[in-house]
Amino acid sequence: MKKFKIIVLAKQVPDTRNVGKDAMKEDGTVNRAALPAIFNPEDLNALELALRLKDRYPGSTVSLLTMGPPRAAEIIREGLYRGADTGYLLTDRAFAGSDTLATSYALSRAILKMGDFDFILAGRQAIDGDTAQVGPQVAEKLGIPQVTYAEEILEIKKNTVTVKRRLEKGVEVVESVFPVLITVTGTAPACRPRNAKLIMKYKRSTTISERQNISEDYISIYDDRPFLNIPEWNVGDIDAEPERLGLSGSPTKVKKIENVVFQAKEAKVLQDDDKSIDWLMKELIRNHTLG
Amino acid sequence: MKTSKSEKVNNLFVICELENGKVAEISQELLTKGRKLADQLGCSMEALIIGHDLQEPEKEAFEYGADVVWLADDPRLEHYTTLPYTRIAVELFKQEKPQVALLGATSFGRDLGPRVSSALGSGLTADCTALEIGEHTDKKAGKTYKNLLLQIRPAFGGNIIATIINPGHKPQMATVREGVMKKEKIRKPKDGEVKFIDVERFVRAEDFVVHIIERHMEESGVNLKGAPVIVSGGYGVGSKENFEILFRLAGLIGAEVGASRAAVDAGFADHDRQIGQTGVTVRPKLYIACGISGQVQHIAGMQESAMVISINNDPEAPINKIADYAIVGNLEDVIPKMIKYYKQNSK
Numbered sequence: 301m302k303k304f305k306i307i308v309l310a311k312q313v314p315d316t317r318n319v320g321k322d323a324m325k326e327d328g329t330v331n332r333a334a335l336p337a338i339f340n341p342e343d344l345n346a347l348e349l350a351l352r353l354k355d356r357y358p359g360s361t362v363s364l365l366t367m368g369p370p371r372a373a374e375i376i377r378e379g380l381y382r383g384a385d386t387g388y389l390l391t392d393r394a395f396a397g398s399d400t401l402a403t404s405y406a407l408s409r410a411i412l413k414m415g416d417f418d419f420i421l422a423g424r425q426a427i428d429g430d431t432a433q434v435g436p437q438v439a440e441k442l443g444i445p446q447v448t449y450a451e452e453i454l455e456i457k458k459n460t461v462t463v464k465r466r467l468e469k470g471v472e473v474v475e476s477v478f479p480v481l482i483t484v485t486g487t488a489p490a491c492r493p494r495n496a497k498l499i500m501k502y503k504r505s506t507t508i509s510e511r512q513n514i515s516e517d518y519i520s521i522y523d524d525r526p527f528l529n530i531p532e533w534n535v536g537d538i539d540a541e542p543e544r545l546g547l548s549g550s551p552t553k554v555k556k557i558e559n560v561v562f563q564a565k566e567a568k569v570l571q572d573d574d575k576s577i578d579w580l581m582k583e584l585i586r587n588h589t590l591g
Numbered sequence: 592m593k594t595s596k597s598e599k600v601n602n603l604f605v606i607c608e609l610e611n612g613k614v615a616e617i618s619q620e621l622l623t624k625g626r627k628l629a630d631q632l633g634c635s636m637e638a639l640i641i642g643h644d645l646q647e648p649e650k651e652a653f654e655y656g657a658d659v660v661w662l663a664d665d666p667r668l669e670h671y672t673t674l675p676y677t678r679i680a681v682e683l684f685k686q687e688k689p690q691v692a693l694l695g696a697t698s699f700g701r702d703l704g705p706r707v708s709s710a711l712g713s714g715l716t717a718d719c720t721a722l723e724i725g726e727h728t729d730k731k732a733g734k735t736y737k738n739l740l741l742q743i744r745p746a747f748g749g750n751i752i753a754t755i756i757n758p759g760h761k762p763q764m765a766t767v768r769e770g771v772m773k774k775e776k777i778r779k780p781k782d783g784e785v786k787f788i789d790v791e792r793f794v795r796a797e798d799f800v801v802h803i804i805e806r807h808m809e810e811s812g813v814n815l816k817g818a819p820v821i822v823s824g825g826y827g828v829g830s831k832e833n834f835e836i837l838f839r840l841a842g843l844i845g846a847e848v849g850a851s852r853a854a855v856d857a858g859f860a861d862h863d864r865q866i867g868q869t870g871v872t873v874r875p876k877l878y879i880a881c882g883i884s885g886q887v888q889h890i891a892g893m894q895e896s897a898m899v900i901s902i903n904n905d906p907e908a909p910i911n912k913i914a915d916y917a918i919v920g921n922l923e924d925v926i927p928k929m930i931k932y933y934k935q936n937s938k
Contacts, residue, residue: 316748317853332747400717404709428747430869431717433705436673440709445801446673448702462804467698468863470808474672476801486856551714551760555727555741558752560887564912567901572920574928580900580916581932589877589898590820590844590933 303359309422310343312372342423344491346484380502381494392534399550404437409538420481439481507532601690614651617695619774626656643669663788674798682793696766714757715764716742749888818847826853827882867892885910
């Protein structure tokens, strides 16, 4: 039976889906610090497809790769608790301010350092930017084909993979050679929950930066159990050209940010009693809003 | 003035998408906008159309203001696949050096655009909702850039609006959300120039490593953009079953049913009903928001509705701030009453 090397690209994002009242400042702007940092939802769908491949082809490995601040190691642990074998954190101040192009350059350098792979899976897009660009940009940098908007991996033959894509207006089934980069939509199966045994196994997994403040007594467990080390890479580790990273490597610049403030109207408040609704429907018919 | 043959005028390109051999609506919208931007920039607008057995799609592109249409016609290009389409766009852009390139923010444009930008090392802004021409001063470098494409898009889940520029790189690339630009034929269209691309020169055999095995595309029966009245449901509707009553009201008053992102994410409604920044933008004469709290990302897609009725059991729901009528109550009480009194009051 074949064994595959699978890389999952993941991002830690602020949960922008439900920006509640407590996350809004008085001036109507978003208080980012009040939003929880989560595993980007579609990256979890991608992880699930990767884990299913591992279930189907025992001996396959799933490695997470994320770029972000040191705390992004949290999502690597989340991935380990669900069945990933390992995870790499790409973190360096030099990455700050990277747009999608600079991000894809850094990720592609890290992937080359990780070694051979058969499949790269990633969420279609992240909920903080919603661009859906990083996946295809990484694929181009690696010179491999891509299949975006994937919902299901149907079949793997000797050197091809068959994937079902979910598009706006229907479904497409495509066959691609691999290695290939596949981006996964939220309509794919939800990720399995954390596994209790894996939580026990990996709860002390940390990056070297996270270990700086722990006592000497504990350090030895990382020598005894190397799987608890989350590899942390900086610019030098991935042999990246510094001018292609961060702000200098980003062709897009943010000129202006505006908060969205809508023109408030004075709504006429109606209760749900018969009289009010009767009046409203008459009004809508009278002014020809409804025919 | 001296000009040499190698000097390019840096035109504006629109990469068109075909639907059943016709220029897709999103591409018509882009051509309309592109025409205006090209006039402001004083350059010509060129359309790139890729496919097979093309039935004079250039005629349509000219109607929407294209000056030049580039055609790539090859049996292997009948349906979109990433690599050969990417190669054609990349090689053509290397040759023509456009200053601006626009694509739709559809599964086509969002698959192709980033691939092209990555190959060219140019900036790409996703999902723009407005495009303008303007200037930018880089205070640090003491440099002013004129005639830049200002790419305006929602970000951070729609809670902010960002203006993005690519001052140092060409082409300045952007994908544009469907339905936010208005399409309009130009008054006196004239036949422009058609240029045929030698596909063999741009595409290599190894670009054909992804094959389409099956395609089931269906025209969505949902027409939110053209609906005069929309009954829209949010997470507060509670379930797919509860959406039924919205369909009943909509059927009665001749409305289409829409949904918020939260309702679609929860599986209450299909994706093609999604209204908001990550869905369709609508401008009906009446919008009935049922159990929708009013996330910015939703409001941005329906705020131009002529009249808004909100039904929500939370009188403080943000949607009420932009509503003309805010009904405080539960959907299961209010909607049956609306059905009852509509029947009673309409002849």
